Amino acid sequence: MTEKKTSATHATPATPAITVDEMPDRDDDAKSDDYRVRIEAFEGPLDLLLFLIRKDEIDIYDIPISHITEQYLEYLNIMEQLDISLAGDFLVMAATLIYIKSKMLLPPEPKLEGEEDLNEDPRAELVERLLEYQKFKAAANMFYTRAQIEAACYTRGEIETDTSNPEVSATVFDLLRVFREILKRAESAVEMEIHRDEITMAEKLAQINKLLSERFEINVRELFDLAHSKRELILTFLAFLELVKDASIRLIQRELFGEIFARRRLDSLPIVEMENDLTTHDE
Secondary structure (H helix, E strand, O other), X not given: OOOOOOOOEEEEOOOOOEEEEEOOXXXXXXXXXXXXXXXXXXXXXXXXXXXXXXXXXXXOOOOOHHHHHHHHHHHHHHHXXXXXEOOHHHHHHHHHHHHHHHHHHOOOOOOOOOOOOOOOOOOHHHXXXXXXXXXXXXXXXXXXXXXXXXXXXXXXXXXXXXXXXXXXXXXXXXXXXHHHXXXXXXHHOOOOOXXXXXXXXXXXXXXXXXXXXXXXXXXXXXXXXXXXXXXXXXXXXXXXXXXXXXXXXXXXXXXXXXXXXXXXXXXXXXXXXXXXXXXXXXX
């Protein structure tokens, strides 16, 4: 199986498609007692699949279906732990991946002499959907970027840019990637839970804001490292999403899938996000 790296980039809206809603108090300490996260429709299962393909530098035309299914289901499990409300499309895609995986485990049907090979790759339809969705996103992102540039020119004049230090906006899936790494590390520790007064969402937001008032930006791992329980880890994740939703901060990376930094917004102009083009140079 061949895996190829990708290199081209596209611009997309900076703010992750997230809303954070209040929810009734619950006794489950593994989840937030105060908030439920909902990923809007345009951050759907195809976005997650493209993110996973990009993250592991997979050739979109030769997707290792067992690996990508395992990764996809793991991310769904993490989102469930975070009490993220998933649209039915996420579960439909999970069933689709499992079906494709099972089809690929079956031996090919025997071909009679003189007949054409009718054994179509079970992944073909999924690959076609991903490519079409990628084209749609690229077109939408182009119009978004153009609108942002025009708005900036009319309202702010010429904007200075530092091309020597490009930045990549982080999405909700990037933040989930870091949370996943932190959670695995915490679960492997001997004992993470410490008996202490439980921190609230308001206190966690104040903690982040205080750090950002002292520094221009912080590595999100710093905040995760301050957590003393799984519940506080989840609360930290939700607090970052709340601040992104309120446009108080923006999440950036120095490179794709690099460290994520939370940065105070000095104005309302959103950062431009860069995404890999998943098609290969051989296309």
